[in-house]
Amino acid sequence: MDKSDKERVNEFYQSIQAEIEGKGYYLNPDRSFVDELLLGLLQNNDRYGYPSCPCRLSAGIKEQDMDLICPCDYRDDDLAEFGACYCALYVDEDVWAGLKTISSIPERRKKRTDSQSMDLLDSSNPSLAYPVYRCKVCGYLMAKDQPPSKCPICGVSKERFERFM
Numbered sequence: 799m800d801k802s803d804k805e806r807v808n809e810f811y812q813s814i815q816a817e818i819e820g821k822g823y824y825l826n827p828d829r830s831f832v833d834e835l836l837l838g839l840l841q842n843n844d845r846y847g848y849p850s851c852p853c854r855l856s857a858g859i860k861e862q863d864m865d866l867i868c869p870c871d872y873r874d875d876d877l878a879e880f881g882a883c884y885c886a887l888y889v890d891e892d893v894w895a896g897l898k899t900i901s902s903i904p905e906r907r908k909k910r911t912d913s914q915s916m917d918l919l920d921s922s923n924p925s926l927a928y929p930v931y932r933c934k935v936c937g938y939l940m941a942k943d944q945p946p947s948k949c950p951i952c953g954v955s956k957e958r959f960e961r962f963m
């Protein structure tokens with residue numbers, strides 16, 4: 799990693815730390831491991847225009863990779879079940895504190911098909927006063943005409959929300 803990479807990675811690290819502070823998310827305490835993953839995210843951002851997961855193969859087409867943009871849609875489920883995300887960039891409090899070690903984490907990703915997407919829309923309830931939107935990363939729900947520009951829980955952008963009801 800050259801000097802400019804180190805500066806970019808350090809800046810990225812600080813921005814993530816500020817974003818997750820007090821929200822129950824933790825970065826892996828192994829800083830050199832984290833730096834390599836952050837460099838991978840930055841390189842993917844340079845390559846594709848979005849920071850897709852450095853541990854998975856990206857399609858290079860944003861619409862197909864939306865679930866893989868870090869933090870991915872699978873982070874919170876993997877944290878709850880295994881104590882770490884698939885890459886182990888994010889860990890739970892016990893791992894962060896050194897009370898638990900990480901074992902291998904199976905791939906949780908399964909592509910949503912068009913028919914499954916339609917099922918979600920079909921489950922909408924026309925009797926609701928407002929549509930309900932769900933953050934696909936952390937599960938936050940909100941009932942408003944539009945999803946928020948930024949998830950108030952995990953901080954991801956509006957495009958990571960789906961119509962839930």
Ligand code: SF4
Pocket residue numbers: 835850851852853866867868869870871872873883884885886887888
């Ligand atoms: S949260 Fe972890 S597994 Fe998900 S995209 Fe980011 S680094 Fe990869």
